[in-house]
Amino acid sequence: MKVIVASWNPSKVKKIKHFLSEVPIEITSLSGEIEDIEETALTFEGNAALKVEAVRSHFPEDIIIGEDSGLTIDALEGFPGVKTARFSSGSDADRAEVLLEKLAYVPLSKRKAQFHSSISVSFPNGESAECHGIMPGWISNRDNTEIQGYGDIFLLSNGKVLSEIDDSSFNHQHQALFQAKQHILEWLKR
Numbered sequence: 449m450k451v452i453v454a455s456w457n458p459s460k461v462k463k464i465k466h467f468l469s470e471v472p473i474e475i476t477s478l479s480g481e482i483e484d485i486e487e488t489a490l491t492f493e494g495n496a497a498l499k500v501e502a503v504r505s506h507f508p509e510d511i512i513i514g515e516d517s518g519l520t521i522d523a524l525e526g527f528p529g530v531k532t533a534r535f536s537s538g539s540d541a542d543r544a545e546v547l548l549e550k551l552a553y554v555p556l557s558k559r560k561a562q563f564h565s566s567i568s569v570s571f572p573n574g575e576s577a578e579c580h581g582i583m584p585g586w587i588s589n590r591d592n593t594e595i596q597g598y599g600d601i602f603l604l605s606n607g608k609v610l611s612e613i614d615d616s617s618f619n620h621q622h623q624a625l626f627q628a629k630q631h632i633l634e635w636l637k638r
């Protein structure tokens with residue numbers, strides 16, 4: 449039995465594999481023949497479950513883990529939410545610029561935002577566990593000409609943006625991954 453990471457994003461796969469490295473079974477990613485899925489659910493939880501379901505029949509005897517993450521902005525009624533990776537064309541950096549334009553006249557106190565991570569862990573006997581992590585912050589109103597992604601516009605309570613922080617052990621993905629790891633370790637002990 450292995451843990452299969454149901455993601456088509458190599459840097460996400462690397463992060464999840466690294467975080468789960470203490471789990472005493474092999475952790476592998478998808479091989480090229482399984483196509484990326486359309487993320488059609490309305491919630492992060494729903495999309496994490498869709499990723500797992502999409503690959504379940506290929507790995508009937510393994511544990512499968514799917515993750516969906518994104519940003520919600522209070523002043524934009526939760527936008528971009530599940531569409532964080534694709535609400536407009538281009539890169540995350542381009543989309544971060546679009547968000548800054550939408551918030552151009554909104555003061556910092558009203559720029560509250562959250563990063564979410566939902567993980568679905570599916571076990572070969574049909575059981576599953578849902579995990580969720582959330583990191584609160586604000587969308588920065590600082591001038592930043594070097595925007596490479598959402599981490600450069602997400603301001604934390606210590607006054608730094610996410611991309612300036614080396615230790616991200618408190619972040620949304622790590623919270624959800626920590627819960628996922630506990631579920632897997634408990635399941636393996638049975």
Ligand SMILES: O=c1[nH]c(=O)c2ncn([C@@H]3O[C@H](COP(=O)(O)OP(=O)(O)OP(=O)(O)O)[C@@H](O)[C@H]3O)c2[nH]1
Binds near residue numbers: 460519563599
């Ligand atoms: O700068 C960032 N710092 C973060 O800490 C962070 N957490 C999430 N995100 C963004 O949220 C979307 C996830 O999309 P997502 O879960 O659909 O993943 P994906 O499509 O890349 O891979 P897959 O697993 O679906 O194959 C993408 O735009 C990510 O860049 C972050 N950006």
